[in-house]
Amino acid sequence: MGEAPAFLLENLQEDDTNVFHLKSEGTQTATVIGSKTYVIGWANDKVATSGVRIFDKCTNEWVIPTVLGTKPKPFRGHLAMLYCEDRILVVKESSTFDECIWFLEQQKNFETQVVAWSRGVIGDAEKPIVISGPSGVGKGTLINKLMDEFPAMFGFSVSHTTRAPRDGERNGVHYNFTERSVMEQDIKDGKFLEFAAVHGNLYGTSIEAVDVVADAGKRCILDIDVQGARSVRDSCLEAIFIFVSPPSFEELEKRLRARGTETEEQIQKRLRNAKNELEKGREPGLFDHMLVNDDFDSCYMSLKKLLGLDGAINETPCSLEMGYLPLVDSASKSDEKILIKCKTGESEKASQKMITLDLSSIKGGAPARTRGLNMYYAEDLTPNGSTDEKLS
Numbered sequence: 346m347g348e349a350p351a352f353l354l355e356n357l358q359e360d361d362t363n364v365f366h367l368k369s370e371g372t373q374t375a376t377v378i379g380s381k382t383y384v385i386g387w388a389n390d391k392v393a394t395s396g397v398r399i400f401d402k403c404t405n406e407w408v409i410p411t412v413l414g415t416k417p418k419p420f421r422g423h424l425a426m427l428y429c430e431d432r433i434l435v436v437k438e439s440s441t442f443d444e445c446i447w448f449l450e451q452q453k454n455f456e457t458q459v460v461a462w463s464r465g466v467i468g469d470a471e472k473p474i475v476i477s478g479p480s481g482v483g484k485g486t487l488i489n490k491l492m493d494e495f496p497a498m499f500g501f502s503v504s505h506t507t508r509a510p511r512d513g514e515r516n517g518v519h520y521n522f523t524e525r526s527v528m529e530q531d532i533k534d535g536k537f538l539e540f541a542a543v544h545g546n547l548y549g550t551s552i553e554a555v556d557v558v559a560d561a562g563k564r565c566i567l568d569i570d571v572q573g574a575r576s577v578r579d580s581c582l583e584a585i586f587i588f589v590s591p592p593s594f595e596e597l598e599k600r601l602r603a604r605g606t607e608t609e610e611q612i613q614k615r616l617r618n619a620k621n622e623l624e625k626g627r628e629p630g631l632f633d634h635m636l637v638n639d640d641f642d643s644c645y646m647s648l649k650k651l652l653g654l655d656g657a658i659n660e661t662p663c664s665l666e667m668g669y670l671p672l673v674d675s676a677s678k679s680d681e682k683i684l685i686k687c688k689t690g691e692s693e694k695a696s697q698k699m700i701t702l703d704l705s706s707i708k709g710g711a712p713a714r715t716r717g718l719n720m721y722y723a724e725d726l727t728p729n730g731s732t733d734e735k736l737s
């Protein structure tokens with residue numbers, strides 16, 4: 346809560362969903378959603394270091410919200426507009442394509458004001474992979490092999506857990522080992538994409554764990570239980586869901602014992618839970634693929650096949666779009682398309698002056714990524730039609 350910056354109270358206007366809000370002062374913009382005005386920008390802003398603050402007309406107060414998701418680095422020069430009733434589309438100028446489109450969304454179900462950023466991703470970047478299955482089935486072994494063979498392609502989502510580390514497990518690498526009270530507070534603060542109580546301990550995937558992998562340009566792998574998989578299914582994170590089962594219950598028990606990482610009591614608990622997990626894994630619509638880990642090499646080949654890697658000789662990292670959005674003059678919205686008029690220099694082609702941002706196929710959203718964006722040069726802008734030239 347705080348005092349209103351001078352410019353805003355006079356400048357706040359009613360919303361118009363078809364036109365960009367260019368009611369900016371310096372590098373700040375104001376966008377209205379219902380009774381709230383979202384001010385985005387860092388200019389001369391000592392208060393909101395996250396770059397977001399909200400003016401609530403009902404209480405007549407300023408609020409600095411909790412901000413989730415990967416935040417954009419502070420930028421100067423952007424446009425902001427209301428998109429789809431509750432998302433603010435932010436177009437950052439003088440920026441590469443993979444960095445220029447952001448969405449800010451209000452997060453509901455919190456007692457306090459919480460917003461989340463989501464980076465716009467051009468095209469259909471590879472979806473994260475969720476791998477579930479009972480303890481001891483071989484999930485970790487399969488994931489390690491995949492990451493060893495394709496280190497630049499895949500990254501592991503490092504979960505948080507309240508269980509004690511096993512010999513050889515490193516904090517921040519295998520898990521983020523944490524206190525229950527700390528993790529419970531972080532869950533309340535909305536920092537987790539999903540969490541579940543498993544074998545008597547708390548496990549969870551933080552938004553940051555998934556973002557770090559995506560920021561490195563890699564495809565994220567999550568090793569989580571069935572409850573977690575269901576939560577991710579219901580979340581904004583679009584993923585591929587794979588369930589791994591053992592060839593038999595006896596073989597599962599044999600593997601768990603042979604691994605030698607659990608006490609007898611823990612093994613019994615894991616075996617009891619395994620029955621339940623195997624049952625839940627068959628729930629219709631939850632998993633996209635089922636693998637049986639009998640012979641390890643065949644199972645690994647099947648995993649590679651369903652990920653489209655069976656013929657891969659060299660690894661190819663996920664590509665990032667490296668186009669560049671120059672200074673922006675103005676923008677307008679028509680249906681699902683945003684027409685951006687750029688300030689181009691003499692050396693640039695006239696066709697590069699207009700860029701179409703097509704949002705008709707977007708998927709996902711804050712606090713994960715918003716995928717499926719398209720950007721085109723609008724080459725011919727005559728009233729009779731336009732020929733679009735793809736940017737990338």
Ligand SMILES: Nc1nc2c(ncn2[C@@H]2O[C@H](COP(=O)(O)OP(=O)(O)O)[C@@H](O)[C@H]2O)c(=O)[nH]1
Nearest residue numbers: 480481504540541543548549550568569570573
């Ligand atoms: N929901 C959820 N489950 C997790 C997470 N991390 C690990 N798990 C699951 O917790 C269970 C126990 O994991 P762990 O203690 O490492 O034992 P292991 O499966 O026997 O190797 C496994 O089913 C994991 O898939 C997480 O972040 N969220």
Ligand SMILES: Nc1ncnc2c1ncn2[C@@H]1O[C@H](COP(=O)(O)OP(=O)(O)O)[C@@H](O)[C@H]1O
Nearest residue numbers: 480481482483484485486600604638639640641
């Ligand atoms: N196909 C397989 N055949 C025999 N042993 C396996 C196979 N896959 C994995 N294992 C072994 O089973 C044990 C449990 O595997 P792990 O990857 O730790 O399971 P999870 O991560 O699902 O708990 C490990 O000792 C591993 O080497």
